Amino acid sequence: MRSFLVEPKDAGKRIDAFLASKNQDISRMAVQRMIEIGNIMVNGQKSKASYKVCEGDNIILEEEKPKDISLKAQDIPIEIIYEDKDIIVVNKPKGMVVHPGNGNPEGTLVNSLMAICKDSLSGIGGEIRPGIVHRLDKDTSGILIVAKNDKAHINLSEQIKNHQVKKTYIALVRGIVKENEATINMPIGRSPNDRKKMAVVKNGKEAITHFKVLKRYDNYTLLQVNIETGRTHQIRVHLAKIGYPIIGDEVYSSGKNEWNIKGQCLHAKSLDFKHPTTNEQIHLEAELPEYFQSLLKELESREKVF
DSSP: OEEEEOOGGGTTSBHHHHHHHHOTTOOHHHHHHHHHTTOEEETTEEOOTTOBOOTTOEEEEOOOOOOOOOOOOOOOOOEEEEEOSSEEEEEEOTTOOSSOBTTBOSSSHHHHHHHHHTTOSOSTTOTTSTTBSSOOOTTOEEEEEEESSHHHHHHHHHHHHTTOSEEEEEEEEESOOOOSEEEEEOOEEEOSSOTTSEEEOTTSBOOEEEEEEEEEOSSEEEEEEEESSOOTTHHHHHHHHTTOOBTTOTTTSOOOOTTOOOSOOEEEEEEEEEOTTTOOEEEEEOOOOHHHHHHHHHHHHHHHHO
16 A cells, blocks of 8 residues: 655646546556446545646555466477576577566466476575576567576676676667667656656666667668666667667567567577586577577678678
8 A cells, every 4th residue: 555645736637637647557547447346546536547646745655566476387398509407598589578477377487497407496586586686578589598596696686786697689670770789878767747657867877778780671670789777678778769669569660560470580599608606707608589580581682782
């Protein structure tokens, strides 16, 4: 439960806009849904979505309780790149969610890992995120490391926090990128216009993305991308902001493309890190998915014509 006292500067705002502005993790649509089920009270009375707040209003927001999720092992094939008693590294396919949540109770990477690793996954991430040290978006494919015990989880988390893990991505973007190499340093936070999206905003968190051109095609560019920070949707937001949206990204571009590819052409190609137990420097790579390779071959053949 959260409570809010309306200050003079906020008087006159619709209640859904007011509450969304005070909660980065709650959208106006979510507020409207809570109003419909009676989870928002103004001065002890249930509110209407059209209500405009007044100075001194006392607003109580009773958040929806998350639905219980029954976590189960599922026999879902996944490519294992490396595995030992401390870690397992996999090549996550596009379209697979990393861990269960509301709307995705099963069919996730975690469900697959539970069948492979049984009880050998770190518990630090919580009941529905066992072993998960870092994540990839549903439609981003590629390499992902998972901890099998708490010691490995803590060590890897510290490496990520201290920027000691190098993550390299491959992205195909629309447009001809002029610079051979560049750095994007723009803060990222929740979009003020759509709380489900991220955006470059003045009061956002620091976000730094480096990219290098690997190949220029006719109206497309293949990039190698490295990130210093791990903000939500960072690569997708940054590249769209500078005018080079990732092909297939349905959130940060029109999503329209000549191949009718759904989901961004973004692949986590490699990871460089120190083994959490042996301290050995490790470099691992995940091969580009077949659809991505085929697309590049088509662009290569076109290049010979132009």
